[in-house]
Amino acid sequence: MTLRERIESHLDELVACLQGVIQIPSVYADDDSGYPYGLAVHQSLEYMLKAAGDLGFQTWNMDNQLGWCEYGEGEEMVAVLGHLDVVPEGDGWTVPPYGGVVKDGRIYGRGTMDDKGPLVAALYALLAIKEAGIPLKRRVRILFGLNEETGSADMKYYNANGGEAPVMGFTPDGEYPVINGEKGLITEGFRCELKQSGALKLTEITGGAAHNIVPDYAKARFACDPELAAQLCALEAEKICCTATEDGLLVEAFGVSAHGGTPEQGVNAIGRLFLFLDRLPLEGDLKKAVSLIAGRIGLEWNGESLGVAMRDEVSGEFTFNLGVVRGDETGLEVKLSYRYPVTKSFEQCGPQVRAAFEEAGFVQTMIIHKKGLYVSPDSDLIRKLLTVYADCTGLPTFPKSIGGGTYAKMLPNVVAFGPVFPGDEVREHKADEYMELSRLADNATIMAEAILALAGQ
Ligand SMILES: [Zn+2]
Known part of the structure; x- marks a missing residue:
């Protein structure tokens, strides 16, 4: 069974898991819940930690600032960094923004693209690797960030409080083929x-x-x-x-x-x-x-x-x-x-x-x-990610430099990789945000192969 086949065999569960987390309106709130980013954001973390635990991964909650799950062994760690907080739904929706409605081969809702969809896909990518029993030489950590949209205080906390730095990794919170340069x-x-x-x-x-x-x-x-x-x-x-x-x-x-x-x-x-x-x-x-x-x-x-x-x-x-x-x-x-x-x-x-x-x-x-970010196109990280992307999609590869800042800036040796494919409609932060179910499977497959390329033997 290929990784893609394993992921497709779990696609219904993946979609159900994503629906559940879409239904938590995890917009930053300065409420009296006692949680740093508000009750709903906290609930989205609890939800994902439970989902990861149910799939057999060990989980951590770092002072309710963020959490992660991990798989594998080894001194070194490869990170997949994503976030569960979302921007407010705004106006103009034709489906309920927190419904997780599935129709016409798509799942709709705030966060389907940015960034809950990619995170749930990453979790099932890791499950496929675990089920296939492929040995890894590095641990893989999927980080569930909680404050990307309003200042990244979660990752500042992680870095300031002894959070382990990865040897390399990626954040599926940008675009393909890969973003190796971000202006200051x-x-x-x-x-x-x-x-x-x-x-x-x-x-x-x-x-x-x-x-x-x-x-x-x-x-x-x-x-x-x-x-x-x-x-x-x-x-x-x-x-x-x-x-x-x-x-x-x-x-x-x-x-x-x-x-x-x-x-x-x-x-x-x-x-x-x-x-x-x-x-x-x-x-x-x-x-x-x-x-x-x-x-x-x-x-x-x-x-x-x-x-x-x-x-x-x-x-x-x-x-x-x-x-x-x-x-x-x-x-x-x-x-x-x-x-x-x-x-x-x-x-x-x-x-x-x-x-x-x-x-x-x-x-x-x-x-x-x-600060700006720049990882050489000749580096191990960029070469491996581009090879994975080319092998999975058959599309032309090129590293890309952008004017903006992605979550990648919050961890060393991490670049933005996916989830948006060249030519696809930009949907994050817009009404009727959605992800095709086929793109969920594509993303999960590419991430599984990328994890193997970075953490495998
Ligand atoms: Zn994002």
Whole structure:
């Protein structure tokens, strides 16, 4: 019996196991249950530990922060890292989001793709290896993370409290063929106080929803006399709309939304708004702040005027996204994110960005830095995973570098491998999230072969 045949013989149980965990709405909650990520997230862990125990694996619960099951023997350990927490269901579902409905060869529900489906598939991959009695030279640990979607505090806890580091491993929380490069990611906030003078006073400015989304709309309101408003309304600019209001002027800017990791695919409405505001007769603090954003960011997404444009062969360009602006008469706040190429460092961009804002009167309000990840395509790990993928699918293989950060960053020697196949629809975080039953079997088979390649003799 091949591993694939063994997995297919258990497919009904695999699907039933997945249905059960989909039915637990394990969205992070700050409730009074006493569990670090809320009661439902905890229940999803209990459920998976029991499922793993019932299949004959030893299980651990690390202080309710995360858990794992293990199989095999040996000094060294190979990790399969996944997570049981999910993002909120959102709107637009045509099936119950926590129903685990099976129809037309698919299983629907929040988490089927991200990341409960892949984790349950990993468990049955390990079962197939155990049943086949294939000897392993390394232990295999499937980690059930609980906080991937809201900060990865689970894995920080694991690393800070003596959690064993794997010699190698993968996380089925990205895509195939394999992700061997992830840019460094910085999320940063700045604020400047405004003491306004002059004929044109800012009363409100808003744009964007999150640091990692290119905003498609931004607007600013000013108080001024009607004559000035009329004069400014006559200024022309592309995708800018000026309207005289009861007490002054409304300026609206339109752009094109995109993911913050690929800002070149969008047009930043906040940048466009500031380019226009820079033409207005502003004064003092406001003038300084507007000139910085217009002059050194504007519609640029590559950091050129900030002096941090750079690229490498492996992962491409430095990218920058001004995601959010909020403000009123008293101050102005921005939230932005930028990503540096995998072979470059924070020191080559972070201080420069901060200095530019500070020069214009801003102070930093927050910064989160997720380091980049790069595993050579010639490494044992990448070569083995790509060989497994090619053998199982017959598809072309290539290591891939991405702008974003996956769970892989939380453990050393781990890369994202699956569960999304090239060309398949992106469904995670969307309404009607689903996984084909055939893809569950594909994923389980590939993971079983990958586990063998990394942990076998
Ligand atoms: Zn995920």
